[in-house]
Amino acid sequence: MNWLRPLAAWGCRVPFGAQHLAPSCALRAFAAHPQNQVAEGVVKLQQPKAQLGTDEGKKNFILKTPKGTRDYSPKQMAIREKVFNTIISCFKRHGAEVIDTPVFELKETLMGKYGEDSKLIYDLKDQGGELLSLRYDLTVPFARYLAMNKITNIKRYHIAKVYRRDNPAMTRGRYREFYQCDFDIAGHFDPMIPDAECLKIVHEILSMLQLGDFLIKINDRRILNGMFAVCGIPDSLFHSTCSTVDKLNKATWEDVKNEMVGEKGLLPEAADRIGEYVRLHAGGLGLIEQLLQDPKLSQNKLAREGLGDMKLLFEYLTLFGIADKISFDLSLARGLDYYTGVIYEAILLQPQNARREEPVNMGSVAGGGRYDELVGMFDPKGRKVPCVGVSIGIERIFSIMEQEVEASKEKIRTTETQVLVATPQKNFLDVRLNLISELWDSGIKAEMLYKKNPKLLNQLQYCEDTGIPLAAIIGEQELKDGVVKLRVVASREEVDIPREKLAEEIRRRLES
Numbered sequence: 001m002n003w004l005r006p007l008a009a010w011g012c013r014v015p016f017g018a019q020h021l022a023p024s025c026a027l028r029a030f031a032a033h034p035q036n037q038v039a040e041g042v043v044k045l046q047q048p049k050a051q052l053g054t055d056e057g058k059k060n061f062i063l064k065t066p067k068g069t070r071d072y073s074p075k076q077m078a079i080r081e082k083v084f085n086t087i088i089s090c091f092k093r094h095g096a097e098v099i100d101t102p103v104f105e106l107k108e109t110l111m112g113k114y115g116e117d118s119k120l121i122y123d124l125k126d127q128g129g130e131l132l133s134l135r136y137d138l139t140v141p142f143a144r145y146l147a148m149n150k151i152t153n154i155k156r157y158h159i160a161k162v163y164r165r166d167n168p169a170m171t172r173g174r175y176r177e178f179y180q181c182d183f184d185i186a187g188h189f190d191p192m193i194p195d196a197e198c199l200k201i202v203h204e205i206l207s208m209l210q211l212g213d214f215l216i217k218i219n220d221r222r223i224l225n226g227m228f229a230v231c232g233i234p235d236s237l238f239h240s241t242c243s244t245v246d247k248l249n250k251a252t253w254e255d256v257k258n259e260m261v262g263e264k265g266l267l268p269e270a271a272d273r274i275g276e277y278v279r280l281h282a283g284g285l286g287l288i289e290q291l292l293q294d295p296k297l298s299q300n301k302l303a304r305e306g307l308g309d310m311k312l313l314f315e316y317l318t319l320f321g322i323a324d325k326i327s328f329d330l331s332l333a334r335g336l337d338y339y340t341g342v343i344y345e346a347i348l349l350q351p352q353n354a355r356r357e358e359p360v361n362m363g364s365v366a367g368g369g370r371y372d373e374l375v376g377m378f379d380p381k382g383r384k385v386p387c388v389g390v391s392i393g394i395e396r397i398f399s400i401m402e403q404e405v406e407a408s409k410e411k412i413r414t415t416e417t418q419v420l421v422a423t424p425q426k427n428f429l430d431v432r433l434n435l436i437s438e439l440w441d442s443g444i445k446a447e448m449l450y451k452k453n454p455k456l457l458n459q460l461q462y463c464e465d466t467g468i469p470l471a472a473i474i475g476e477q478e479l480k481d482g483v484v485k486l487r488v489v490a491s492r493e494e495v496d497i498p499r500e501k502l503a504e505e506i507r508r509r510l511e512s
Contacts, residue, residue, distance in 0.1 A: 074414035186386070
């Protein structure tokens, strides 16, 4: 047999009849001879890994979730579900449809869309087919979806997990695997109307979640590009400069300037000119008018267009009644390459106290903007579909709400059970099963204890521990009379209800 020839060539003695054995059996036969050390080594290599060092492997194995990920307990999931329901109800109120896309995309689809953040994309190991990567956000897959399906007009929302090979900061809601909640409007419409609606949606969601005071900062990529041009920045450095300016919310101007000059290659005087603009006090229409009067910026076509649209946007935001929560801020850049117009970011503000004159930025909880050219990058004929959208930073919101619940010691219900079917009688399992089946069939959320003869006290205690508001108690007398004793757990009030009207009475009491 061919597999024996190399062993013979290495000086291994082949026992008589080994050529008739299966490879694994034959190798064990070789290993029995002292001279056949090579064969013995091959046998060891062929042994399953599970049989080698099993105890040692168990000692070294650490049971944990991967870095930048976490599990969620029922209590935490109850908080998440509440937040999701609030966000989805807002999206639906504004007429959005829902879509879904694959969790991974062709690597080529994602590359070149995120600027410096492209290094954070998770690449999947080549399985002999396509080169794939986990999605970095929901925006690029949405643009691919529009181009692939030739869709030119849609208002959609999408809630799903995305993945970033970032340095996680779990306490601040920064993970490697996390949810995004996106709302986008695609299509050719009059200027700033869809943009204003996206900002209105951010305002509604943050107000409904009651996270505290917040501010929505806005800017425009055209204003930024015009600003870079009049400051003497080459076109080739616009995107990288934008990524650096975007760090102003986390770093000082000196740190940002040092990166511009030392790493990006800008001249110090050009960086200083940028600094004069981005450090202007944020505001509203007043700042827009000031920039329209700027002798250099007002001569730049892109900047003029952006400032004109910004002025129109503030008019719509005033009509929506939310202009007081909006701040035009030239330091806002948002480093993603695909933005082409208005950009925005919502931040939570920590209230001022005696030692602070101004509220403190607690971090971004939403962001988005206009990206009119992204769909065209995927269309074979380069056809553009203008888009604008917003993404809610759901993980940071979860972290804040979890901390608030922990601090308040608020009791969170993790189930929606409306009634517990209980009995004081022994040998009444069949009666309880029959009654709970009737309630389930009537659409009532009901539970019972999984014991044949549970004590009534234990059943009522379960209601109190889990927050179940009602108990449907049935014993021999109730069964004989055709009624069920309905108990309000909180007040301990009890009333006999005809069995055929039990489901109706449970609904009535829970609605009132």
